[in-house]
Amino acid sequence: MNEKAQIELYVIEKVKEMRTERGFTQASLAEALGYSEGFIGHIENPKRRDKYNIKHLNEIAKLFGCSIRDFFPEKPI
Numbered sequence: 001m002n003e004k005a006q007i008e009l010y011v012i013e014k015v016k017e018m019r020t021e022r023g024f025t026q027a028s029l030a031e032a033l034g035y036s037e038g039f040i041g042h043i044e045n046p047k048r049r050d051k052y053n054i055k056h057l058n059e060i061a062k063l064f065g066c067s068i069r070d071f072f073p074e075k076p077i
Helices: 006-021 026-033 039-044 054-064
Strands: none
Touching: 006 039, 006 054, 026 039, 026 054
């Protein structure tokens, strides 16, 4: 099964929205996190299985100056 779950898609879209608001490109966010240039692009590509894990989200929250909770919906999906 290659499809991402709805909650995974929500989190990915939320990170993407916050990334662009803060002026990060996919490559610049990957670099700031210490990952390869294509890392974020693979996650944001709906055809790929790659997704964020809790460690990634925690590091992104630190970088963005927000709570890890900001990446999740108010109510379960």
